[in-house]
Amino acid sequence: MLWGYLMGNLDGIVRICFSTNALVTGIVTIGLITLITYFAFALEKKISVASPFLEKITVNLSEMGLLLIGSLIVEQVFGSLTGGSAIELGGLYANAELTLLFYCLFVFNNRLIVLMNIALPFIYHPAFDIVRMKNQYWPLFIIAYIVLVIVIDYLYGHKDDLIVSNYKYLIAQILFGICWWILIWIDYRFPLTDIIGMLIVFEIYMLVVRIIEQKMSTYMHAYNDLEVKVNYDALTGVRNRANLNKLSKEAFEKYSKNSKEPLTVIMFDIDHFKKFNDNYGHEIGDEVLRHVAHVAERELHMDGSNGQLFRYGGEEFIIMIKGTDSQHSTNFINGINQTLIEMPLFIQDTQLNVTLCFGVTTLRATDKSFDDIFQRVDGYLYESKNTGRNKMTVEGEAQEYSVQPIIHI
Template sequence: MPDIILKKIISSYLNINSAIITLVTIGLITIITIVAYSLERRIRKTSPFYRRATVHIFEGVVLGFSMVMLQQIFHILNNGSVNGGGLYANAQLTILLYCMYLIRNKITLLINICMPFLYYSSMNTERMNNKDLPLFLISYLFLVAIVAFIYWQTDNLQNSEWKYTIMQVLFGLSWWILLWVDHDFPLIEIINMLIVFLIYMTIIRFCAKKLQETMIDYNDLQTQVNYDELTGVRNRANLDKTTQEIFSTYSHEKVPLTIAMFDIDHFKEFNDQYGHSIGDEVLKHVAHTMEREMFLTDAKGQLFRFGGEEFIIIFRGKTPNECKPIVIDLRNALINTPLFINGQKLDITISFGVSKLAAQDSSFKDLFNRVDQYLYKSKNSGRNRLTVEGNTFDFEKP
């Protein structure tokens, strides 16, 4: 019997189509890994919900796209036939299981749970009267249990080789029983498919592990270099790099470029009265509120932490007059989203300075110095104010 299984594997999988599918699967895994690590480095547990949700939804879309892409390539290679479908199915199962380990969010969990009802003829209502319906339901519930366990125990599974292997076997077994109910192939094929699935997972895991190690090192370096550890927004180093890149463009174009600089009024008092930990919460609250509001209103501004309690927003293609109502909306969003610490409401206000890149500016330093002067003009005028090109406005007065 083992000889028969081995011959079956060799004849079914050691051919040009299997090589193409394997390479495509590795390619899709590579794309998924790069996308996941590129997106995940932009969010943290402290990131606003809308930002985390957007990233997770996009990761789910990438996973779904990979499933469709693999299906289309398989049908092209087989001229629309489902012959040799075990190869294609194992490739998809490999991606599904790999993403369970890599992308740890509820979107991936939901896709894994719903996938049996999207697979081949799984939505065939004739099964409801089929004698194999109980076996399908039992196998499906078993799959859901395995998927849920993998989702909640990913770290423990990855740290134990034998647990990882057992979960692979159980995941593949539950899937192939489900497919057997729909396609009624010989039961011995389940063993065949499981062996190939484990081989696939071994190859993919080796390739992905090397890729992940490279991506982790790169993303850690990128995060440290470009993003503020406390607030999660772009940092001073990222700002310096960005301004160097865009100055040469906007200084010679008629397209406007506007800078808004703001800081938190009386920030030192938060640290002195409540402690530096509360001061950190104030900084995070202000940064997250600004990012969320710009995202929801499509303000198209880039937020940077300039240093201490000072932040900068770069608006590309907008004049100061166009930025004025945006800044007012940002300030009002902060006022309407108070921060509560231990049941106590903290009143947080900010002051702004706004100016655009002028033809006489020899560098961004000239623009920064001017915006900084406008910011201090707002503060010296009583704080909680906005100065646009030298004209100061009180936020509290229309």
């Protein structure tokens, strides 16, 4: 019976699906989805589980803002459309909004958007549900709403499954569309032909959106991989020399204009590194480099310093620490040395005693560029080498490490 009804009203369904207004709506919606996808990758990269609460809230509010701006743009577009019946334009407008709601729920890990999706069926209706709950279809409303909440919860909690599973994504979007169009039908009683046509249009929109999301995801991940290759050292995983060249210029420009905030540069290398390669082979030498980089990164994290570690080349590394002067940086250097003592590297049951030389300096008012800082800290590093190694030279003064005794229990 339903099949016969569909065949008898096929012309009306096709007219809705392929009208000029539907095409305009699709183009605008897909354009917004493309922008949202780009910003989703950019924003979600900024936060993690360990991110500060204020930072998470800022990102979540920014994502909500994107959704609201997208909704306002859709509203303005429909305000300029004059062709088509009120039912057709209203249905296409609802589809555009539903597409934005579903997609933002899918790409953003945002509880505010989840709550908005859950609350929206109760707040969009002009009668605020009083009329709705008095009509004979209120049980259908309750069932559709419960299924919708289940779909929303699944979307929020199983994003990884939906990203890799096309059929789960398809089922979720179909149920989302059906539930919403049942709610809309209860409130506005659009003809069944229009409802079916609009549901088909929604699924077409979401199919195109899925293709765009997958393509952009591939491109964005490829871009991220390229960014890692360009800015990070493949052997140790820390930032590389090219990244140092970029960030050092930016840091100099900022801190040379602000005399109240110090910028400290630390340069260090591994004592007698050539012996590790000669005695144990280059693979062991690589392990030593990775071990030292890991210890320095660990101490940066433990110290809470606003510092960045770079592999300058060979066995040489550079650290830029913002907001800390050279004297206070000695605590951090002592921490690296202490950790190397307490956590030695073992290779083939042999303990490798790794020691480092450091040069330390802070940005001065007389420095004309970062090269001035680099030349100075490089000279301090060589002073440490020439005075016996396994020590640090801070602003021209050679110092021994402060070593804490190891307590064996």
